[in-house]
Amino acid sequence: MLARLAGFVKEIRQRPTPPKLPESALLEAELQALEMFRLDMAEIELRGQELEETHARLDAALHTMPHGLIMLDADLRVVLCNRRLRALFGFDPDIVRPGATLAQVITHSVALGNHPGCSPAEALAATRSRLAHGVACAFEQHLADRRLLSVHWEPMPDGGWVCTYEDITARVAATERAAHLARHDSITGLPNRAALIEAMQTAWQKRRGCGFNLLCLEIERFQDLCDTAGHATGDELLRRIGERLGACVRQTDIVAHLRGAGFAILQLAPANPDLAARLAKRVADAVHAPLRVNGRSLLPTARIGIATRDIDLDEPATAAEEAVAEVLRNASLALTRAGQDGAARVLLYAPDMDRRAQARHALEMDLRAALSAGQLSLYYQPLVSVSRHCVTGFEALLRWKHPERGFVSPGVFVPLAEELGLIGEIGAWALRTACTQAAKWPQKVKVAVNLSPLQFLPGPGPGLETVVANALARSGLDPLRLELEITESLRLMDDERTKSTLHALRELGAGIALDDFGTGYSSLSYLRSFPFDKLKIDQSFVRGLPETESEAIVRAISALGASLGIATVAEGIETPTQLATLVAEGCDIMQGYLFGKPCPNDDVPAALVSALAPLSV
Numbered sequence: 193m194l195a196r197l198a199g200f201v202k203e204i205r206q207r208p209t210p211p212k213l214p215e216s217a218l219l220e221a222e223l224q225a226l227e228m229f230r231l232d233m234a235e236i237e238l239r240g241q242e243l244e245e246t247h248a249r250l251d252a253a254l255h256t257m258p259h260g261l262i263m264l265d266a267d268l269r270v271v272l273c274n275r276r277l278r279a280l281f282g283f284d285p286d287i288v289r290p291g292a293t294l295a296q297v298i299t300h301s302v303a304l305g306n307h308p309g310c311s312p313a314e315a316l317a318a319t320r321s322r323l324a325h326g327v328a329c330a331f332e333q334h335l336a337d338r339r340l341l342s343v344h345w346e347p348m349p350d351g352g353w354v355c356t357y358e359d360i361t362a363r364v365a366a367t368e369r370a371a372h373l374a375r376h377d378s379i380t381g382l383p384n385r386a387a388l389i390e391a392m393q394t395a396w397q398k399r400r401g402c403g404f405n406l407l408c409l410e411i412e413r414f415q416d417l418c419d420t421a422g423h424a425t426g427d428e429l430l431r432r433i434g435e436r437l438g439a440c441v442r443q444t445d446i447v448a449h450l451r452g453a454g455f456a457i458l459q460l461a462p463a464n465p466d467l468a469a470r471l472a473k474r475v476a477d478a479v480h481a482p483l484r485v486n487g488r489s490l491l492p493t494a495r496i497g498i499a500t501r502d503i504d505l506d507e508p509a510t511a512a513e514e515a516v517a518e519v520l521r522n523a524s525l526a527l528t529r530a531g532q533d534g535a536a537r538v539l540l541y542a543p544d545m546d547r548r549a550q551a552r553h554a555l556e557m558d559l560r561a562a563l564s565a566g567q568l569s570l571y572y573q574p575l576v577s578v579s580r581h582c583v584t585g586f587e588a589l590l591r592w593k594h595p596e597r598g599f600v601s602p603g604v605f606v607p608l609a610e611e612l613g614l615i616g617e618i619g620a621w622a623l624r625t626a627c628t629q630a631a632k633w634p635q636k637v638k639v640a641v642n643l644s645p646l647q648f649l650p651g652p653g654p655g656l657e658t659v660v661a662n663a664l665a666r667s668g669l670d671p672l673r674l675e676l677e678i679t680e681s682l683r684l685m686d687d688e689r690t691k692s693t694l695h696a697l698r699e700l701g702a703g704i705a706l707d708d709f710g711t712g713y714s715s716l717s718y719l720r721s722f723p724f725d726k727l728k729i730d731q732s733f734v735r736g737l738p739e740t741e742s743e744a745i746v747r748a749i750s751a752l753g754a755s756l757g758i759a760t761v762a763e764g765i766e767t768p769t770q771l772a773t774l775v776a777e778g779c780d781i782m783q784g785y786l787f788g789k790p791c792p793n794d795d796v797p798a799a800l801v802s803a804l805a806p807l808s809v
């Protein structure tokens with residue numbers, strides 16, 4: 193560079209100078225030229241520095257980018273490749289380096305096991321054929337160690353290529369996990385309702401199996417188990433049931449967990465009710481085998497509803513959603529009916545179930561309107577004391593007189609009201625009405641009102657204690673004349689709130705009777721949990737009299753009552769023989785058709801007299 197500068201100065205000096213220019217002017221020109229040259233050099237140096245910095249930045253970016261990158265020239269030789277690419281494929285930097293041919297790179301890659309099942313020639317041919325199109329392409333590449341790469345090849349204007357590689361193994365796994373969770377139940381790991389529906393719709397669209405045999409089953413008393421043994425035990429039971437169901441079916445069948453205690457089994461096969469019923473029987477038996485869960489011995493039982501349907505090849509594939517919904521609805525309708533009102537516990541869907549479901553829906557609608565329409569009333573049935581020879585009180589029993597249906601039994605509408613959340617309102621009405629009507633009866637005649645266990649649960653309205661207190665206050669009935677009957681229910685007494693409500697009711701002055709004694713879950717432990725005033729021996733024992741077993745039970749209950757200082761009442765007495773046996777066994781208070789059927793309030797005065805007739809015989 194210095195030599196070039198010296199040459200330049202020499203050239204200026206040798207230029208023919210106009211004679212009028214003095215030596216100083218010449219020197220001035222030389223100096224200006226030199227300054228310009230210096231400035232040029234500084235500029236070049238600055239540019240060089242900038243270029244170097246840009247290079248360094250690009251280099252840093254290239255080697256720290258998360259994607260692997262390789263650049264090929266038009267002859268498919270490596271122009272550059274970053275560290276990430278070498279790390280992804282395990283490339284040796286001495287082999288995969290600028291100048292290496294595509295064949296060298298691929299042969300090396302195959303030797304490293306990056307192209308499972310491919311020879312170097314095959315891998316090279318596949319790569320070349322992709323590149324031959326000369327257009328950008330994107331695809332996924334599996335490596336031998338199960339990693340998955342997302343690959344992008346981009347052609348350059350000079351005929352070369354820029355190829356990037358991204359490891360998407362973790363991302364794909366996370367997406368798959370999320371998709372699995374969305375379609376599977378987290379407790380049992382089984383497909384959920386959405387997955388079952390999807391499988392059915394796909395089968396319909398593809399005409400696969402040409403039909404559905406669907407079983408919907410429910411594990412009975414599951415909620416009770418969760419309430420008493422805890423949800424961990426409930427969850428473990430569901431897992432074990434899921435395993436049992438899986439062992440009952442073929443590999444092609446689908447076992448799904450729909451919700452809580454509800455499972456489904458789907459066979460993709462032509463509709464065959466007999467086959468489905470046989471499978472259901474096998475499933476019911478498999479479920480009903482003893483097992484130990486978290487230290488508890490359990491004997492689960494299942495109810496099963498079955499629905500079958502052929503896929504008619506003439507039906508359009510677009511009808512899938514409707515057809516699947518229909519099969520599911522039918523199977524769950526059959527499940528609802530299974531075990532109800534004496535029906536079999538494994539039940540095949542029948543078209544009349546639809547009608548029943550609609551009828552029930554209509555009943556629900558009517559019941560919602562019954563209270564405000566004034567269709568509910570109370571009937572009263574006398575309770576008679578044998579020793580005192582008097583009517584001690586009446587039990588208030590709900591009656592629903594429907595304009596078209598006639599009388600609907602409380603055995604039907606009370607559970608329905610409980611289910612619909614109407615029992616609080618109806619129960620409060622019954623308390624108010626019973627207290628108001630009884631307040632006008634002769635002094636000392638009590639009134640007994642039935643309470644549903646659900647009235648003890650916290651709800652939107654005032655609490656039970658307030659409801660009772662208000663009913664007493666508004667009617668002016670002496671609280672000592674009010675008796676409240678509760679039935680045994682597994683969950684009721686486990687709850688401290690229930691016990692404190694019962695104590696509060698007792699504080700108000702009301703008596704508390706335990707109804708239908710002997711039929712519930714834990715009659716004896718009930719007696720320990722609250723000091724009841726009365727035990728009402730369930731009518732099923734009375735009906736059996738004078739048969740010896742029933743007599744023994746009645747005797748035991750009266751003895752139990754006597755030793756605990758609790759009065760025993762016998763209900764459902766229809767014959768003088770039953771009465772005689774009960775008296776002999778130490779029962780004093782009697783209730784039943786023998787003394788009088790439940791009657792309207794207007795007939796109470798007459799019943800006060802007629803109820804005593806059987807005692808005079």
Ligand code: C2E
Nearest residue numbers: 589590602603606622642643644764765766783784785790
């Ligand atoms: P429960 O409280 O055990 O009432 C006794 C039932 O036995 C009444 O049936 C009564 O009519 C019937 N009964 C009485 N004596 C005889 C007899 O000698 N023979 C026969 N076969 N039956 C007799 P009902 O009135 O049909 O009530 C059925 C159940 O409905 C009641 O059983 C009670 O659990 C419920 N219930 C009735 N009223 C109410 C209410 O106001 N609230 C609540 N939560 N439940 C009620």
Ligand code: MG
Nearest residue numbers: 587642677707
């Ligand atoms: Mg009762």
Ligand code: MG
Nearest residue numbers: 707708728763
């Ligand atoms: Mg009863």
